[in-house]
């Protein structure tokens with residue numbers, strides 16, 4: 550098992566700073582996801598680790614090896630891309646055996662390792678087939694087997710589920726997690742899919758404009774974001790701005806929103822209240838409004854509620870659709886502890 554660290558790594562393409570002064574450590578055996586909007590530097594970071602490109606400044610260390618300028622082929626890294634990148638003219642067996650043949654292992658050792666890898670991704674018995682004779686999910690499992698069969702120091706996954714439909718994505722997602730756990734291999738995945746990032750990772754690195762916006766567990770990133778950007782990037786957010794009333798509320802032109810203590814914070818703040826933490830009821834609650842919009846999403850319904858002060862709130866209600874209809878008055882309440890006061894930016898409006 551191997552850890553990876555970036556110290557003050559920057560990479561520019563002409564005037565564009567794709568990655569800027571990035572420092573972070575991915576611990577041994579950890580599953581880390583790099584998440585961020587398009588152009589935030591995710592792929593650049595992955596290609597720096599893989600050795601596809603080199604940084605302008607800074608160092609990348611894998612275990613105790615400085616790999617900053619080590620050629621890609623000498624890094625011992627397993628890679629899985631969105632497009633399976635299997636060799637179409639080779640059997641599944643030969644595809645998985647390929648990295649072992651490159652390393653000149655004996656035929657017996659190759660057979661035994663490929664069989665183990667096939668078993669791990671539950672494809673035993675399909676080794677004689679060609680890639681086009683497998684489903685997309687199966688092909689991605691072959692790509693996974695090929696990426697780990699030579700016991701790489703780390704596994705890099707670049708949007709590995711993006712080409713699969715929803716059902717297959719969930720299947721391959723569990724496969725990736727099980728394999729990663731079983732092998733205990735340090736894994737770094739790039740995605741722009743929030744659900745994937747939250748469900749698979751031990752830690753999430755949220756990038757914005759080539760810089761780290763926040764590093765934390767999925768729980769921390771979702772429930773305790775450090776910035777408005779982080780809060781808004783993952784899931785839906787109601788931002789509550791106003792003065793912090795010591796009696797326990799954020800008070801402003803948009804209303805009075807009960808919240809718990811905000812530690813040392815005073816003055817103007819910005820609070821985050823997630824739609825699923827709000828309850829809607831005809832009975833008197835904290836703030837009153839009118840339902841303006843109802844969207845049925847299956848497990849939940851999403852309501853757009855216009856408060857009497859004019860501000861809109863997004864509210865998620867489980868099950869019971871049809872409980873509220875457009876134009877109906879409604880009261881909203883929440884557990885005051887559920888308002889998370891953002892530690893930075895002093896409630897500034899972006």
Ligand SMILES: Nc1ncnc2c1ncn2[C@@H]1O[C@H](COP(=O)(O)OP(=O)(O)OP(=O)(O)O)[C@@H](O)[C@H]1O
Pocket residue numbers: 562565566567568585586587588589590591592593594741
């Ligand atoms: N080879 C290149 N030449 C010029 N600019 C590049 C090159 N590669 C990346 N960039 C620029 O660097 C920035 C970061 O790109 P990168 O591909 O790392 O982002 P990303 O987060 O992976 O985006 P996406 O989710 O769209 O793949 C972008 O502004 C991009 O246009």
